[in-house]
Amino acid sequence: MGYRNILLAVNLAVDPVYLLQRAGKFAQRCDARLHLISVVPAEERLADAPLEARLARLKSESFDYLRSLSVELPCRLGVCEVVCGDPIREIELASRQLNADLVIAGHRQSRSLLARLRDQTAERLLGEGRYDLLILDESGSFWRPPLRLVVCVGLADEGEPLLLRASQLSQALGAQLHLLHVVEPVAVAHSGLELEYDPTGWLVDHQQLAEQQLARWAAGLPQPLASVRVLMGSVSRLVAAEAADPRVALVILGRHRKGERRLLGSHVHAILRQGGGDMLVMCHSASE
Numbered sequence: 001m002g003y004r005n006i007l008l009a010v011n012l013a014v015d016p017v018y019l020l021q022r023a024g025k026f027a028q029r030c031d032a033r034l035h036l037i038s039v040v041p042a043e044e045r046l047a048d049a050p051l052e053a054r055l056a057r058l059k060s061e062s063f064d065y066l067r068s069l070s071v072e073l074p075c076r077l078g079v080c081e082v083v084c085g086d087p088i089r090e091i092e093l094a095s096r097q098l099n100a101d102l103v104i105a106g107h108r109q110s111r112s113l114l115a116r117l118r119d120q121t122a123e124r125l126l127g128e129g130r131y132d133l134l135i136l137d138e139s140g141s142f143w144r145p146p147l148r149l150v151v152c153v154g155l156a157d158e159g160e161p162l163l164l165r166a167s168q169l170s171q172a173l174g175a176q177l178h179l180l181h182v183v184e185p186v187a188v189a190h191s192g193l194e195l196e197y198d199p200t201g202w203l204v205d206h207q208q209l210a211e212q213q214l215a216r217w218a219a220g221l222p223q224p225l226a227s228v229r230v231l232m233g234s235v236s237r238l239v240a241a242e243a244a245d246p247r248v249a250l251v252i253l254g255r256h257r258k259g260e261r262r263l264l265g266s267h268v269h270a271i272l273r274q275g276g277g278d279m280l281v282m283c284h285s286a287s288e
Helices: 017-030 049-070 087-097 113-118 121-125 159-173 185-194 199-219 235-244 258-273
Strands: 005-009 033-040 076-084 102-107 132-137 148-152 176-183 227-232 250-255 279-283
Touching: 005 017, 005 087, 017 033, 017 049, 017 102, 017 132, 017 159, 033 049, 033 087, 049 076, 076 087, 087 121, 102 121, 121 132, 148 159, 148 235, 159 176, 159 199, 159 250, 159 279, 176 199, 176 235, 199 227, 235 250, 235 258
Parallel strands: 005 033, 005 102, 033 076, 102 132, 148 176, 148 250, 176 227, 250 279
Antiparallel strands: 132 279
């Protein structure tokens, strides 16, 4: 598994230097081409000629600034463009045109509520596209070895290919991969009641079955896992704790299929609100 074309969405309203450096180093490690796009939000129809001229000048100046920052990046560079319109629509359009298999978006934890309401690009991209989405802390530094990746998987059919892709990525990055599965007691106990099982016994059985299934999946990986854990509790709370752990470089989650996508999205939103960290949301359809 490898990325070939990575699209970085750059918000020039905030300092983009750290985000560019982090994305450039990631693309270098993946031997991928890095494409840059910055979207200037504006109305689709601009009847005022002076306003159109100011917008054209803003786009030109933004492009010159973005290009000047990109020349120092260590990776292979592709398209660099500044466009005008709705950020999500323009990023989606660019991802299709460039055949991007990964989109990178920045996220900031220390921003005010008003600023976060104005710019929710990473969160809005969660339900879009057939690409993977890497959400990076814009103010953070690039990962330092030894690299520790944590992949959180469910027991559905998509869990095994997600684990395989995470293992291939960790191998490419020279990182250790830790596997985490979270059992939510309320949901499992409710299933036990529907099946007329004792809730406590059904919970223990579910945990044991999870451990056995994860062990079978782990046996087929190209490299051994550093650890396998099955924890009980809230998915968003436990994964947020992993993401906030300074020893963890990256948390990997799966973007579920249609009906389950909203549930995953709520987890990721909650994780970002609880402290975030760097997260890679892998699209299951990317491996199909």
